[in-house]
Amino acid sequence: xxxxxxxxxxxxHFYQFxxxxxxxxAFTAIACIGYGGxxxxxxxxxxxxxxxxxxxxxxxxxAAYLSMMGYSIMAISAGIGLIWRIKLSHAVTAAAAPLGAxxxxxxxxxxxxxxKPMWGTWWEWGDPRLTSELLLLFLYIxxxxxxxxIDDIAKADKASAVLALVGAVNVxxxxxxxxxxxxxxxxxxxxxxxxxxxxSDMLYPLLAMILGFTFLFGALLLGRVRTEVLFRERxxxxxxxxxxxxxxxx
Amino acid sequence: MKPRQQRMLAVGLTVAGIAIAALLxxxxxxxxxMFFVEISEVEKGNYPDxxxxxxxxxxxxxxxxxxxxxxxxxxxxxxxxxxLTVNYAGILPDLxxxxxxxxxxxxxxxxxxxIADEVLAKHDENYMPPEVADSLAKAAxxxxxxxxxxxx
Numbered sequence: 001x002x003x004x005x006x007x008x009x010x011x012x013h014f015y016q017f018x019x020x021x022x023x024x025x026a027f028t029a030i031a032c033i034g035y036g037g038x039x040x041x042x043x044x045x046x047x048x049x050x051x052x053x054x055x056x057x058x059x060x061x062x063a064a065y066l067s068m069m070g071y072s073i074m075a076i077s078a079g080i081g082l083i084w085r086i087k088l089s090h091a092v093t094a095a096a097a098p099l100g101a102x103x104x105x106x107x108x109x110x111x112x113x114x115x116k117p118m119w120g121t122w123w124e125w126g127d128p129r130l131t132s133e134l135l136l137l138f139l140y141i142x143x144x145x146x147x148x149x150i151d152d153i154a155k156a157d158k159a160s161a162v163l164a165l166v167g168a169v170n171v172x173x174x175x176x177x178x179x180x181x182x183x184x185x186x187x188x189x190x191x192x193x194x195x196x197x198x199x200s201d202m203l204y205p206l207l208a209m210i211l212g213f214t215f216l217f218g219a220l221l222l223g224r225v226r227t228e229v230l231f232r233e234r235x236x237x238x239x240x241x242x243x244x245x246x247x248x249x250x
Numbered sequence: 251m252k253p254r255q256q257r258m259l260a261v262g263l264t265v266a267g268i269a270i271a272a273l274l275x276x277x278x279x280x281x282x283x284m285f286f287v288e289i290s291e292v293e294k295g296n297y298p299d300x301x302x303x304x305x306x307x308x309x310x311x312x313x314x315x316x317x318x319x320x321x322x323x324x325x326x327x328x329x330x331x332x333x334l335t336v337n338y339a340g341i342l343p344d345l346x347x348x349x350x351x352x353x354x355x356x357x358x359x360x361x362x363x364x365i366a367d368e369v370l371a372k373h374d375e376n377y378m379p380p381e382v383a384d385s386l387a388k389a390a391x392x393x394x395x396x397x398x399x400x401x402x
Contacts, residue, residue, distance in 0.1 A: 046379065083257045118343070165265055180276075182288070183285045
């Protein structure tokens with residue numbers, strides 16, 4: 001078990017391993033999103049209050065979940081990178097930031113589109129759930145801006161890892177915002193006492209979409225980490241050998 | 251202590267420190283973090299009287315009165331303990347209906363009526379087709395009838 005992780009932390013092994021895993025992740029993502037998208041749009045019944053408008057939940061909830069999951073991954077890998085000085089860990093943090101930012105943007109955009117017809121507003125300043133999610137987007141952007149402003153990769157890794165750790169405090173705030181304070185946003189549907197507040201015809205497509213988005217995120221993240229590793233190790237022997245090898249065969 | 255353990259301690263203390271700082275800040279601004287004021291708090295006078303604020307509650311069944319010919323509407327809001335009358339002129343969201351949770355933005359006038367300049371609808375966290383909602387409502391009504399009979 002530990003041997004596997006030690007091996008994985010070495011860039012060439014990770015590069016090979018991730019290359020093998022990515023297609024499987026991508027395939028699972030396509031299958032889950034295909035089923036979830038079809039069942040969510042055509043099989044699931046319309047909601048008793050919101051009619052067909054509730055169907056945007058099949059994009060909104062997975063995107064919002066991954067916006068927080070993305071930041072959690074960043075904070076954990078930043079912590080591991082700082083403590084154990086693992087370069088690959090910093091590469092994961094750096095690669096996750098733009099992905100997380102896009103999923104956050106998607107959650108905010110779909111939430112806004114959903115909010116207009118249902119609540120009657122695109123955006124409400126001062127709502128704790130909306131504001132904390134917007135803060136998450138700014139944290140992602142701030143992280144990327146900080147990285148971009150430092151040329152030395154090792155220094156950029158350290159400084160931005162601290163920012164990633166500090167910002168992690170916002171993730172539980174987003175999650176509990178609708179329980180701690182009064183909000184326009186409704187409380188949690190899936191993770192709550194007494195089980196999910198959804199009939200199974202609506203629930204299963206949503207779970208499939210969440211699973212599919214997670215594998216999509218995984219595939220995109222691993223692909224981005226591979227590129228990041230390749231760039232960081234561009235002067236290493238294994239990269240040259242691999243490229244020469246490949247050049248010879250194709 | 252080994253350097254690695256020192257770094258572990260530094261990271262742990264940083265995260266813990268930030269978490270405590272955030273917790274204290276949020277606790278201090280608890281009032282301001284609330285998106286709306288409950289109706290019973292308005293009755294007690296716990297609302298900002300120098301600026302507009304939001305109230306949230308359920309629309310009382312049978313209280314909605316529309317003026318013929320324009321968009322003016324009056325209705326009562328309740329949090330099941332207190333009541334507040336709201337006046338509003340404008341377009342209501344689709345989900346606005348009796349029994350629905352709504353949030354109104356505006357201020358109290360001298361006679362204690364809330365003059366709203368914006369009305370937003372909340373929806374709950376339950377999703378189901380209309381048939382299920384109907385049968386749930388019927389079951390709840392039947393339950394209520396039984397408990398009323400028991401009282402007698």
